[in-house]
Amino acid sequence: MKTEHIEVVDYDSKWVNDFNQIKGEIEDVLKDLVLAVEHVGSTSVPLLAAKPIIDLDVVIDQNDLKEVIFLLENHGYIYEGDLDLKDREAFRYEGKEHLRTHHLYVCPQDSKELKRHLAFRNYLRKHPNIVKEYGKIKKEAAKLYPNDIEKYCMYKSQIIEKIYKEIGL
Structure with missing residues (x-):
């Protein structure tokens, strides 16, 4: 599967402000x-290289x-x-050029996905x-597969699975 260019950059402390604005x-x-x-995803972890896209989980009833x-x-989200x-x-959204690129998810408070993200x-x-x-692995993946999100994700999967095992997921 082809995608837009995948860019992984060093951690930027401005991501916290970007999250707070969204x-x-x-x-x-x-x-x-x-x-x-909740600020989730790689931009929520200090010093972690990441695609400069903010991931948010909005927790609701x-x-x-x-x-x-x-x-x-009614406010630009689709x-x-x-x-x-x-x-x-x-x-997804339209007309939010004043905000950092972001992925918005809405989860009930008992969501397994929310618990996994946190x-x-x-x-x-x-x-x-x-x-x-x-x-380091994320940067390597982006360099090796700059236009293929599936291969990018596969390259990272071993360390992600290792982390899931450590946290019991």
């Missing part, structure tokens, strides 16, 4: 329907999903369904030696 807009739109907005979808769709991952709803992030935050190794 989080603020989401909270303004969804108000009290938001239980939490499952009963509020239809209203959340409606509100987000609902894509669960993309074959149960309890994680994906959104466990992976939290493990990496506590293991700088793994962060260094994982970052």
